Amino acid sequence: METLAGKHAVVTGASRGIGLAIARALQAQGARVTLMARDAAALEAAAAGLGGASGWQAIDVADAAGVAAAFERAGRVDILVNNAGQAASAPFMKTDEALWQRMLEVNLSGAYHCIQAALPAMLDAGWGRIVNVASTAGLTGYRYVAAYCAAKHGLVGLTRALALELAAKGVTVNAVCPGYTETDIVQEAVANIVRKTGRSEEQARAELAAGNPQGRLVRPEEVAHAVAMLCLPAAAAMNGQSIAVAGGEVM
Numbered sequence: 355m356e357t358l359a360g361k362h363a364v365v366t367g368a369s370r371g372i373g374l375a376i377a378r379a380l381q382a383q384g385a386r387v388t389l390m391a392r393d394a395a396a397l398e399a400a401a402a403g404l405g406g407a408s409g410w411q412a413i414d415v416a417d418a419a420g421v422a423a424a425f426e427r428a429g430r431v432d433i434l435v436n437n438a439g440q441a442a443s444a445p446f447m448k449t450d451e452a453l454w455q456r457m458l459e460v461n462l463s464g465a466y467h468c469i470q471a472a473l474p475a476m477l478d479a480g481w482g483r484i485v486n487v488a489s490t491a492g493l494t495g496y497r498y499v500a501a502y503c504a505a506k507h508g509l510v511g512l513t514r515a516l517a518l519e520l521a522a523k524g525v526t527v528n529a530v531c532p533g534y535t536e537t538d539i540v541q542e543a544v545a546n547i548v549r550k551t552g553r554s555e556e557q558a559r560a561e562l563a564a565g566n567p568q569g570r571l572v573r574p575e576e577v578a579h580a581v582a583m584l585c586l587p588a589a590a591a592m593n594g595q596s597i598a599v600a601g602g603e604v605m
Contacts, residue, residue, distance in 0.1 A: 358587075367438030391438065393412070426471075439461045458505050462505045462512070465486055481524045486509050486530075488513070513596060547561065572600060
């Protein structure tokens with residue numbers, strides 16, 4: 355049964371991986387989906403793969419003016435999924451200001467810009483869903499990713515504060531926090547481990563999967579399922595939550 359029929363969803367970071375899986379899950383529930391990401395060619399291909407029910411806008415979520423213009427073109431938004439993100443690793447004393455600012459701009463300020471653009475229409479309608487794709491790094495600490503952890507903790511904090519502010523206005527705000535997931539970001543982490551330690555790719559993947567009590571990497575579709583659930587009308591009482599999709603790694 356289509357339960358999001360008539361709703362318009364925007365998903366950022368939607369050209370591949372978790373974002374594309376989320377777009378697919380929301381479309382399966384009947385929503386019209388607009389994909390947003392930086393790579394126009396990848397977006398066009400992703401939208402074509404979803405069929406005629408989806409559109410796309412190329413944006414950099416760190417660019418406030420560009421975000422505002424893209425949302426203006428996209429039209430009224432009922433569901434916003436802030437999935438765009440980047441991860442960069444470095445020991446803290448080798449984390450320069452440029453890396454620090456980039457992690458904050460993409461992983462935290464990007465969500466702020468998109469919410470600023472989408473929220474007015476939700477408030478006018480008295481209904482909306484905002485889901486921030488954070489990370490287990492927003493719930494705990496990890497070595498060598500201080501900037502990423504700080505940004506994702508900030509995103510969880512933003513989720514909780516905004517959920518309370520909007521609780522009586524028909525708009526819910528939640529976060530989904532994946533563990534290590536089969537995405538390009540994890541592939542980059544694997545390559546980084548191989549390069550720096552000399553381990554094989556199989557050993558590097560096993561090291562990342564070991565943090566999950568299920569002994570595996572999470573699949574994008576599993577994250578998408580959690581996001582879609584939070585967007586349903588029946589999830590109206592789910593508000594201010596940060597749901598770990600990580601096989602029990604974080605409880």
